Amino acid sequence: MEHCDIRTTLENAGLSKTVQREAVLSTLIRADLPLCARDILVRIGRECRINKVTVYRVLDSFRTAGIVREIPTEHGETFYEMACRHNPTHPHFYCRICRSLACLPSAGIEQKWLQGIRPGDAAIESVVINFTGLCKSCQKRNRTVSV
Amino acid sequence: MEHCDIRTTLENAGLSKTVQREAVLSTLIRADLPLCARDILVRIGRECRINKVTVYRVLDSFRTAGIVREIPTEHGETFYEMACRHNPTHPHFYCRICRSLACLPSAGIEQKWLQGIRPGDAAIESVVINFTGLCKSCQKRNRTVSV
DNA sequence: CGATAAATGCAACCAAATTGCAAATCCTTT
DNA sequence: AAAGGATTTGCAATTTGGTTGCATTTATCG
Ligand SMILES: [Mn+2]
Ligand SMILES: [Mn+2]
Ligand SMILES: [Zn+2]
Ligand SMILES: [Zn+2]
Numbered sequence: 001m002e003h004c005d006i007r008t009t010l011e012n013a014g015l016s017k018t019v020q021r022e023a024v025l026s027t028l029i030r031a032d033l034p035l036c037a038r039d040i041l042v043r044i045g046r047e048c049r050i051n052k053v054t055v056y057r058v059l060d061s062f063r064t065a066g067i068v069r070e071i072p073t074e075h076g077e078t079f080y081e082m083a084c085r086h087n088p089t090h091p092h093f094y095c096r097i098c099r100s101l102a103c104l105p106s107a108g109i110e111q112k113w114l115q116g117i118r119p120g121d122a123a124i125e126s127v128v129i130n131f132t133g134l135c136k137s138c139q140k141r142n143r144t145v146s147v
Numbered sequence: 148m149e150h151c152d153i154r155t156t157l158e159n160a161g162l163s164k165t166v167q168r169e170a171v172l173s174t175l176i177r178a179d180l181p182l183c184a185r186d187i188l189v190r191i192g193r194e195c196r197i198n199k200v201t202v203y204r205v206l207d208s209f210r211t212a213g214i215v216r217e218i219p220t221e222h223g224e225t226f227y228e229m230a231c232r233h234n235p236t237h238p239h240f241y242c243r244i245c246r247s248l249a250c251l252p253s254a255g256i257e258q259k260w261l262q263g264i265r266p267g268d269a270a271i272e273s274v275v276i277n278f279t280g281l282c283k284s285c286q287k288r289n290r291t292v293s294v
Numbered sequence: 295c296g297a298t299a300a301a302t303g304c305a306a307c308c309a310a311a312t313t314g315c316a317a318a319t320c321c322t323t324t
Numbered sequence: 325a326a327a328g329g330a331t332t333t334g335c336a337a338t339t340t341g342g343t344t345g346c347a348t349t350t351a352t353c354g
Contacts, residue, residue: 074342
């Protein structure tokens with residue numbers, strides 16, 4: 001997969017370049033699936049000194065700038081993924097047991113679906129389509145337990 | 148709108164009949180929009196003695212029995228609505244300012260959408276389609292403020 | 295380099311939801 | 325109707341994901 005350049009991304013967004021922002025951004029670019037704040041903190045590890053609060057604030061600035069997309073889940077944790085041209089919007093699958101989030105390969109489908117919707121008077125800013133259920137490994141584990 | 152019978156609903160679900168369960172169920176049946184645990188607690192008020200924890204547990208038993216649907220929101224509160232035949236599944240709109248949740252009148256559309264999805268190995272149990280943005284009154288309020 | 299605005303770290307805080315356990319209630323069987 | 329066992333509830337404490345206030349540090353620009 002092709003990737004965005006960290007410096008260019010920050011510059012284009014008008015965000016000042018700090019080690020913490022670079023660490024969060026590079027973690028998200030490297031990731032092959034959406035990450036939550038805790039994931040990011042763990043992945044950065046000792047790479048650079050960074051606080052939990054900073055991760056939240058950095059993610060918020062990225063979201064405001066349109067660099068990342070937010071994917072809220074049933075359980076309450078919010079996941080993040082790159083919102084660049086290399087990663088068009090798509091639905092997600094959330095496992096209610098292991099609380100993992102997976103991207104579903106149906107890019108662009110939201111736009112088609114949106115046309116069937118009458119939002120009334122509301123000003124819609126985003127659509128979240130979240131499938132929930134049991135992932136493959138949790139299905140297996142559950143089957144074994146219940147038999 | 149037609150309504151379900153409280154006693155029959157509980158009996159069919161195999162749930163014992165307690166004043167607390169009846170209170171929660173009747174509140175949800177009466178409601179004209181999805182409610183969160185706190186809403187339910189407030190609406191029950193002095194009607195019967197009920198604890199916050201009980202509301203959560205009752206809602207959980209209702210969800211397991213398929214009596215209610217869960218609608219998780221971006222902010223972390225979970226809303227609930229009747230899942231009976233009088234109320235087929237539909238998408239929802241969530242206002243990120245006033246945190247209100249509204250039902251969108253597009254019944255049955257999720258089922259159609261599901262057909263376009265390749266879930267891979269996952270066992271899908273539910274689809275949540277959540278529109279987020281600003282409701283009418285929050286648009287107005289925001290406009291006034293920013294001018 | 296120095297000034298100033300912006301970003302970060304830390305501790306305290308918050309709201310929603312969950313847990314453990316004792317007391318109360320429900321439901322079946324006498 | 326009373327008894328007994330299983331289920332449900334209330335209460336206090338805890339967990340979790342996230343936020344706030346404020347002092348310190350860092351980035352950026354002249
Ligand atoms: Mn994704
Ligand atoms: Mn609804
Ligand atoms: Zn899983
Ligand atoms: Zn609103």
